[in-house]
Amino acid sequence: MRRGRLRVYLGAAPGVGKTYRMLGEAHRRAERGTDVVVALVETHGRRRTAAMVEGLEVVPRRVVVHRGVELGELDVDAVLARRPEVALVDELAHTNAPGSRHEKRWQDVEDLLAAGIDVISTVNIQHLASLTDVVASITGVRQQETVPDEVVRRADQVELVDMTPEALRRRLAHGNVYAGETVDAALAQWFRPGNLTALRELALLWLADRVDDALEAYRAERGIAATWPARERVVVALTGGPEGETLVRRAARIARRGAGGELLAVHVVRDDGIAGAAPGALAAQRRLVEELGGSFHAVVGDDVADAVLDFARGVNASLLVLGVSRRRRLSVALRPGAGERVIQGSGAMDVHVVTHERAGSRRRRAPRRDPLGRRRRVAGWVLALAGPAALAAVLLATQDLHSLPTELMLFLTLTVVVALVGGLWPAVAGAVVGSLLVNFLFTPPVRTWTVADPENAFALGVFVAVAVAVASVVDLAARRSAQASRARAEAETLSLLAGSVLRGEVGVDAVLARLRETFAVRSVSLLERDDERSPWRCVRSSGAGPCAAPEEGDAEIVVSPRLALALQGRVLAAGDRRVLEAFAAHAATALERERLAADAARAQELEEGNSIRSALLAAVSHDLRTPLATSRAAVSSLLQQDVAFSPEDERALLSTVDEATSRLERLIDDLLDVSRIEADAVRVRLRPASLDEVLPGALAAVPPGAVEVDAPEDLPLVSTDPGLVERALANVVENAVRHAPRGSRVRVSAAVVPAPGGPVVQVRVVDRGPGVPDEDKPAMFRPFQRLGDAPAGAGTGLGLAVARGFLDAVGARVAAEDTPGGGLTMVVDLPLDGAGAPAAAGAGA
Incomplete structure (x- = not known):
C-alpha cells in the first residue's frame, strides 16, 4: 500500500483564508472525479467558509465529553472505514480532547497517510514549534498548540497563503474573521501592522528554507554539480590566520543584505602553512561565525583550492569570500596560491577578495617536506632522462681531469638528486641511463657496450644497486610524510568534532551533516535495530535518499550489532574508512547523549512526583495532626468530672474545637481538590x-x-x-x-x-x-x-x-x-x- 500524500496550506497569519483555499481545492478535485470527504473543517461561524463546505461529503465528528463540555473531534476510525481518496483535516496543530486516539491532530493525520489516504490540511506559521519563542517575543502571546516543524517539512506540498497586513486588517474590520465585539481588541493586540509584517516575514523565510531543501534534493537526485544561486549563500574560506575575523564580519554583512541570506565558514585541514593554524585562533573564529548566525565546517582535502570549491559547490553557494594572500608578490608571481587557483576554478560562482592589514606580509611556515605531486614527478622524469646526458657531455669535455671512480660518484649523486625530486621510478630510470652512459663512454673499451675489466663491471653493479636503494629510501620517506600529513588532518577534524560532541554543542543531526560534508556524499543514515534478528530502521539521516539498511549504502560501518552508519554517493577508500569509524562512534555517542537527556527529563518528572508525595505525607503527619490534637485536648478538658468550668471557659473550649474542626475541614477539602485536579476529574x-x-x-x-x-x-x-x-x-x-x-x-x-x-x-x-x-x-x-x-x-x-x-x-x-x-x-x-x-x-x- 502506498503512503498517502500530504498537502499543507501554511497561513502567514490568522484569517488569511487558508481553510477557504483548502475547500476550493477540494471542490476542484471533486469536479475532476476525485473521491473527497471533509474529515474535519472549522468554519468559526464564517458564512463564506461554511458555504464552501456545501456540496462536499462530511464525515460526522466524534463527540467527546470533557469537563462537562461536549467537544467535536476528528473521527479517525470513521475516515479509515470510509477510505476516501482525499480527506480534508483542518488545523494540524490542534490538541485533541482527552480520550482521543492521539494527543495531537497531526498524529491522526499520520494514521490517515499510513493508510494510503491523501490529506489536505492547514496550519498557521505561529503554531510551528521552532518559532514559538520568536512569535511570543513579537506578539506577546505564547502559543499552546504547536506542531513539530518536521511534520510540515515532510509534506509533499506546502503552499503559502499570504495577504498584506492592510488587506487582512480590512477583512478583520469587516467582520469576516472574528465576531464584531472582539474586532477592536484583536486589531489593537494581535493584528497590529507590525505583528502581521513580522509573521509574514517568518512565513516567507521558513518556506524559503523548505524550498531550498527541495532544491538540494532535486540537484542531488539528478547529479547536478553546477551552482544554482537561488538564494544568497555566502561561503568564507578561513585559514586560521589573523585576518579571519575581518573576513567573517565582511561575509556576514554580505549575507545580511538580502532576506534569507546564509553564512557558512569552511576551513580546509591539511599539513601546510594555510592549515597550520593555532587551535585557539580557529576556535575563536568558529565562535564568531556562530555568534553571527553562521555555521562552521572543517573538511579534509589534499588541495586547498579544490577542497574549497568542492564545498562551495556542494552547498550551492552563490558567493565565495577569500582574503588577499599573505605571501610576497614575488612568491605569488612565481607560484600561484590557493586564492588564485580558487578564482580560476570558480566558474560561474562569484568570488569576493577582501584585503586586510596582513596582506603581502611574510607568512611563517612550519618546516616541512612537501609530499610528492605531479610537478615533482614530471621534473624528476625530465631530470632522469636529460640529466645523465648533460653530465656525460660535461665529463667528456673534461675527461683529462678525472677518472672512472669520480665519474661513477658524480652519476650516483645525480641519481640521488633525481630521487629527491621525483621519487623512486625516475631515480631508477636515471640510474639505468647513467650506468649505460658510463659503460659506453668511460669504461674501457670505450664506445662499446663491453666491460673488459671485472672490477669496472663490479663498480657499475654497485652503482646501480646503491642508486636504487637510495631512491627507495627517499621515495618511502616522501610517502610517509604524505601519510603523516593526512593523519594529522584527520586528527584535527576529529578533535574538533569530538570536542563539540563532548561539550554537548552538537547533536546527532550535526554530526551526520558534518560527515556528509567531509566526505562529499549524497546522504548519511544512522540505522538501528532492536536485536540482531530485527529489521533495521533509520533513526536519523542527513541529505537526500536515506538508506533503510546498511547494504543499501555505498559505504557502511557497523558500530555495534544494533547500530550502523550507511553512506550513499561514492565508495570510500580504505584510509577514509578509519575516519568514518571515528565519525560513527561520535554519532553513537551523540545519540546516547540525547537519549540520556530524555531519560533525565523523565527522571526529573518522577522526582517532582515523589516530592509532591513526600509533601503530602508531611501535610498528613503534621498539619492534620495539629488541629486534631487541639480539638482532642479541648474535648478531654470538657469531659473531666473533677474540674468545674465556668460558662466563659466552656465557650472558649468549644470555640477552640470549632476553629480546629474548621481548619481540619479546609485542609481535607484542599487535599481532595488537589487530587481531583491531578486526576483531571x-x-x-x-x-x-x-x-x-x-x-x-x-x-x-x-x-x-x-x-x-x-x-x-x-x-x-x-x-x-x-x-x-x-x-x-x-x-x-x-x-x-x-x-x-x-x-x-x-x-x-x-x-x-x-x-x-x-x-x-x-x-x-x-x-x-x-x-x-x-x-x-x-x-x-x-x-x-x-x-x-x-x-x-x-x-x-x-x-x-x-x-x-x-x-x-x-x-x-x-x-x-x-x-x-x-x-x-x-x-x-x-x-x-x-x-x-x-x-x-x-x-x-
Missing part, C-alpha cells in the same frame, strides 16, 4: 454568571473589615462555573489576608480590560505584604509550596494550587504581579459571556 458547568454571585461567597470566610471591595455593579456577565470560581477567589483572598500586615486591608477590584483573545473581566486582589521575588512566583502555584516568608499557621501550601487548577478548568487565568510600593497583586482574568473562552489567535483560517 473536575466537573465544569459553564454558564453566564455575574460577579455579584461569586464575590460574596468568596469573601465570607475572611474577617470583617479585612477586605475593601471595588466592583462596579454594571460589569458584564462572564462565562464560567460560579462554584469553582468562588472557591478559587476565596483561596486567593484568604492567602492575601494571611500575608497582609496587621491593620492593613486587602483591596479587591474588578473591571473590563482588553486581552489578546478579547475583552475579559479582570479581578485584582492587592495586598501590602512582604511580596514574592520574581523567581519564586511560578512556584507559588505548585502544590505544597510554602515560601520562606509564610507566617505561622499558613497551611500546607495548597490554596493557590487549587485556585490555579479551578481557574484553568473554567478557561480563566491567574497570575502574580508586584504591587507598586510593595506587596503582591493576584490578577484573575474571566472570559466574557458570548465570547466564551477565547480561542487562541490563529485557530481558524
Whole structure:
C-alpha cells in the first residue's frame, strides 16, 4: 500500500483564508472525479467558509465529553472505514480532547497517510514549534498548540497563503474573521501592522528554507554539480590566520543584505602553512561565525583550492569570500596560491577578495617536506632522462681531469638528486641511463657496450644497486610524510568534532551533516535495530535518499550489532574508512547523549512526583495532626468530672474545637481538590454568571473589615462555573489576608480590560505584604509550596494550587504581579459571556 500524500496550506497569519483555499481545492478535485470527504473543517461561524463546505461529503465528528463540555473531534476510525481518496483535516496543530486516539491532530493525520489516504490540511506559521519563542517575543502571546516543524517539512506540498497586513486588517474590520465585539481588541493586540509584517516575514523565510531543501534534493537526485544561486549563500574560506575575523564580519554583512541570506565558514585541514593554524585562533573564529548566525565546517582535502570549491559547490553557494594572500608578490608571481587557483576554478560562482592589514606580509611556515605531486614527478622524469646526458657531455669535455671512480660518484649523486625530486621510478630510470652512459663512454673499451675489466663491471653493479636503494629510501620517506600529513588532518577534524560532541554543542543531526560534508556524499543514515534478528530502521539521516539498511549504502560501518552508519554517493577508500569509524562512534555517542537527556527529563518528572508525595505525607503527619490534637485536648478538658468550668471557659473550649474542626475541614477539602485536579476529574458547568454571585461567597470566610471591595455593579456577565470560581477567589483572598500586615486591608477590584483573545473581566486582589521575588512566583502555584516568608499557621501550601487548577478548568487565568510600593497583586482574568473562552489567535483560517 502506498503512503498517502500530504498537502499543507501554511497561513502567514490568522484569517488569511487558508481553510477557504483548502475547500476550493477540494471542490476542484471533486469536479475532476476525485473521491473527497471533509474529515474535519472549522468554519468559526464564517458564512463564506461554511458555504464552501456545501456540496462536499462530511464525515460526522466524534463527540467527546470533557469537563462537562461536549467537544467535536476528528473521527479517525470513521475516515479509515470510509477510505476516501482525499480527506480534508483542518488545523494540524490542534490538541485533541482527552480520550482521543492521539494527543495531537497531526498524529491522526499520520494514521490517515499510513493508510494510503491523501490529506489536505492547514496550519498557521505561529503554531510551528521552532518559532514559538520568536512569535511570543513579537506578539506577546505564547502559543499552546504547536506542531513539530518536521511534520510540515515532510509534506509533499506546502503552499503559502499570504495577504498584506492592510488587506487582512480590512477583512478583520469587516467582520469576516472574528465576531464584531472582539474586532477592536484583536486589531489593537494581535493584528497590529507590525505583528502581521513580522509573521509574514517568518512565513516567507521558513518556506524559503523548505524550498531550498527541495532544491538540494532535486540537484542531488539528478547529479547536478553546477551552482544554482537561488538564494544568497555566502561561503568564507578561513585559514586560521589573523585576518579571519575581518573576513567573517565582511561575509556576514554580505549575507545580511538580502532576506534569507546564509553564512557558512569552511576551513580546509591539511599539513601546510594555510592549515597550520593555532587551535585557539580557529576556535575563536568558529565562535564568531556562530555568534553571527553562521555555521562552521572543517573538511579534509589534499588541495586547498579544490577542497574549497568542492564545498562551495556542494552547498550551492552563490558567493565565495577569500582574503588577499599573505605571501610576497614575488612568491605569488612565481607560484600561484590557493586564492588564485580558487578564482580560476570558480566558474560561474562569484568570488569576493577582501584585503586586510596582513596582506603581502611574510607568512611563517612550519618546516616541512612537501609530499610528492605531479610537478615533482614530471621534473624528476625530465631530470632522469636529460640529466645523465648533460653530465656525460660535461665529463667528456673534461675527461683529462678525472677518472672512472669520480665519474661513477658524480652519476650516483645525480641519481640521488633525481630521487629527491621525483621519487623512486625516475631515480631508477636515471640510474639505468647513467650506468649505460658510463659503460659506453668511460669504461674501457670505450664506445662499446663491453666491460673488459671485472672490477669496472663490479663498480657499475654497485652503482646501480646503491642508486636504487637510495631512491627507495627517499621515495618511502616522501610517502610517509604524505601519510603523516593526512593523519594529522584527520586528527584535527576529529578533535574538533569530538570536542563539540563532548561539550554537548552538537547533536546527532550535526554530526551526520558534518560527515556528509567531509566526505562529499549524497546522504548519511544512522540505522538501528532492536536485536540482531530485527529489521533495521533509520533513526536519523542527513541529505537526500536515506538508506533503510546498511547494504543499501555505498559505504557502511557497523558500530555495534544494533547500530550502523550507511553512506550513499561514492565508495570510500580504505584510509577514509578509519575516519568514518571515528565519525560513527561520535554519532553513537551523540545519540546516547540525547537519549540520556530524555531519560533525565523523565527522571526529573518522577522526582517532582515523589516530592509532591513526600509533601503530602508531611501535610498528613503534621498539619492534620495539629488541629486534631487541639480539638482532642479541648474535648478531654470538657469531659473531666473533677474540674468545674465556668460558662466563659466552656465557650472558649468549644470555640477552640470549632476553629480546629474548621481548619481540619479546609485542609481535607484542599487535599481532595488537589487530587481531583491531578486526576483531571473536575466537573465544569459553564454558564453566564455575574460577579455579584461569586464575590460574596468568596469573601465570607475572611474577617470583617479585612477586605475593601471595588466592583462596579454594571460589569458584564462572564462565562464560567460560579462554584469553582468562588472557591478559587476565596483561596486567593484568604492567602492575601494571611500575608497582609496587621491593620492593613486587602483591596479587591474588578473591571473590563482588553486581552489578546478579547475583552475579559479582570479581578485584582492587592495586598501590602512582604511580596514574592520574581523567581519564586511560578512556584507559588505548585502544590505544597510554602515560601520562606509564610507566617505561622499558613497551611500546607495548597490554596493557590487549587485556585490555579479551578481557574484553568473554567478557561480563566491567574497570575502574580508586584504591587507598586510593595506587596503582591493576584490578577484573575474571566472570559466574557458570548465570547466564551477565547480561542487562541490563529485557530481558524
